[in-house]
Amino acid sequence: MAPATGDAPDRGYDPIDMQCIAAAREVAANETVIVGMGPPLLAGSVAKKIHRPEMAFVTEAGPIDWTPSDGVPAPNTIADPAMTEGSAMVTDMLDALGLFVMGGRASAAMFQAAQIDRLGNLNTILVGTYANPVRRFPGTGGNADGGASAGRMISTVPLESRRFRERVDFRTTAGYLEGPGAREAAGLRPQGPNVCVTTMCIFRFDTTDGGRTGSCEMYLDGLFDGVSVEDVKAIVPWDLQVASDLVLVPPPTSEELETINELDAERVYRVPGRY
Amino acid sequence: MAPSARRSRSKLMTEAEAVERFVHDGDTIYCGFTVVPYGLTFEIIRQNRRRLNVVGSSNVFSAMLLALAGCADRMETGYVGGTLTNGPINEMMKDGRLRFEDYSNLTMTLRFMAAALGMPFVPTNSFLGTDYLTQEVLEHEHGLASDRIRPDGSVAPKLAVMESPFTGEKTVLLSPCRPNVAMIHCQRADEDGNVQAWGPLADSKWALWAADIVIVSAEEIVPSSVIRTDPGRTVIPGFRVSAVVENPLGGHPGPVSGYYYRDKHFFALAGQPFKDWDSATEFFDKWVYGAPTRAEYVRKYRDAFGDELMDDIMVKNPIVPEQPAKSGWR
Secondary structure: OOOOHHHOOOOOOOHHHHHHHHHHHHOOOOOEEEEOOOHHHHHHHHHHHHHOOOOEEEOOOOEEEEOOOOOOOOOOOOOOHHHHOOEEEEOOHHHHHHHHHHOOOOOEEEEEOOEEEOOOOEEOOEEEOOOOEEEEOOEOOOHHHHHHHOOOEEEEOOOOOOOEEOOOOOOOEOOOOOOOOHHHHHOOOOOOOOEEEOOOEEEEEOOOOOOOOOOOOEEEEEEOOOOOHHHHHOOOOOOOEEEEEEEEOOOOOHHHHHHHHHHOOOOOOOOOOOO | OOOOOOOOOOOEOOHHHHHHHHOOOOOEEEOOOOOOOHHHHHHHHHOOOOOEEEEEOOOOHHHHHHHHOOOEEEEEEOEOOOOOOOOHHHHHHHHOOOEEEEOOHHHHHHHHHHHHHOOOOEEEOOOOOOHHHOHHHHOOOOOOHHHOEOOOOOEOOOEEEEEOOOOOOEEEEEOOOOOOEEEEEEEEEOOOOOEEOOOOOOOHHHHHHHOOEEEEEEEEEOOHHHHHOOHHHEEEOHHHOOEEEEOOOOOOOOOEOOOEOOOHHHHHHHOHHHOOHHHHHHHHHHHHHOOOOHHHHHHHHHHHHHHHHHHHHEOOOOOOOOOOOOOOOO
């Protein structure tokens, strides 16, 4: 993985801090979000605490519309019973992933993936082929369900060449599938605007109507401080398109840094390579 | 005062009795996701059940221990937790000693729901457009085709896609999943087997209702009147339950809302057996075979780590409703 803090100037935060904060900023006003394991739990908690206190924060195991009290850390899993304090409703998976997600009531899903491809499809189960996996991952959990049914996908993927693929090794989670029109042809609702937040930059997708038209291809839309277009292109294995109005993603504010450090004081979510 | 149960036929028994009577070699079992019956799961390992099929939306640590101990040789699940990193489980999944069929959290929950409701299948949009629907996956040699034999001897598919006869929309059909045995660890139950659990319940209620046999362990056994004056918390009634085990700390090292929190220190230690086979043996010898009851396990834990670690996870400031709900009609 490219710039670790070791060979970069000390900015007072790590790439993974910036990734979680940038993902938190992606939550839109009044969104209802299914938040998955790993960095999304931290990013979603940051969004809930400071950017979008009105958002509905939901996890797969049953907590619905969790509102953290002061001093409460980010949930340690999607099943953390700490969320029974301050939730509007705590039930089960048929409610959280069924009524809420499959029922079309999640405006967004925020999930970590092991791999992502040019058209935003995600892989969460293995490297290699299904018949001969080089390595199996923990599994898809609700990721596949979010890809099918959530209004849009906010994915978090560390920017590493093994994770960004022309085609993912196994498509667990529908993004734009083979391109324009493919979601509808497969029987899925349109989805978007999707976004992939990495440890170096932000990617968006070339479609304005959820995958019906446009190339649906991932493009570079925002760079983190200290990262160049060439840095990103060196990692992404296809001819990456770059937005004509490429932006520099603002570094974390002191409020964002304080909040993320308070929510994850032990840095359990911010271990590079852990997820 | 609430009326007492119409009839009382105590289902109270020990872990050992419950597993001895109700869990058999070759069974399909559910052993929790958020309300995980660690004590009962360890007992299954001690009694050396074989060829189990472990089913659940997320087969967490307890299920993976069953695989590691050689009790389970197959599973249907959407998640196996952080037990894989190049260790024994990864090895077994790759070489076919541990066969499996991949689902997701929602699809497994829907499969339990279908079985619980007696539905022949259940439609979902999950998996549309994905590689789960490729022939290579549907017919994978590590899959569970042998568990899908129809009465006429033919093999049922793992998944099927059809168009809705009503709207023409494409949909994925899932088969019902009906465990022989489902087990959870809950906050409280009475001796008739009325089970009350709260907090995030994941897929547990549906797995319990889907199963032929239900075994629960509970932090507390309470008088029936406690249940019957607050029946909204009951997830499954006694007439569907076969065995109740009084098992304080039976959910350790997992959390039990209102009682204790996830024991991260023990999980760090308990991650060891997944690294290599020697560590697995060491773990089982010490914490499973070496502690034949949960009480023994707790004693051993306190001996090993002092009282401090255990006391640290206990809930000291339980949340109680700011305004207790009233019910009643007169």
